[in-house]
Amino acid sequence: MAAIVHPAHPQLAVSAAIFRDGKVLLVRRARSPAKGFYSLPGGRVEFGESLHQALSREVDEETGLRIEIIGLAGWREVLPAAAGAGHYLIMSFAARWTAREPALNDELDDYRWIAPDALASLGDLKLTGGLEEVIQSAHRLLVA
Secondary structure, X not given: OOOOOOOOOOEEEEXXXXXXXXXXXXXXXXXXXXXXXXXXXXXXXXXXXXHHHHHHHHHHHHHOOEEEEEEEEEEEEEOOOOOOOOOEEEEEEEEEEEEOOOOXXXXXXXXXXXXXXXXXXXXXXOEOOOHHHHHHHHHHHHHO
């Protein structure tokens, strides 16, 4: 397998805290970055693409789901942990599931619908940094 080549400048990315029946969708990354960690579906914004367009496209590509985007829940900056690693600014949105069942692409290898208040008790799951805060913020947008 070829080594991942990261750009020399920060990359803009999006993610979605997708809620369905009071639970949020967590997906496990099947490859780097964050291989083996549960996170939110999402990915890079392409040139000329709006954040909402990118989010809908990435969610569809990774999970097959259709969503309604509610609003910006927060953002997170991921700095390179080692030489040659990626630098990302991730804009995270609250969203509601509207259609289809999860059908994961090869970037993901597991998914779970989890109640937001159960995140703290998931000691056996590896979660990406800042995930709980983004989910709580997204949840507040949905119940406001």
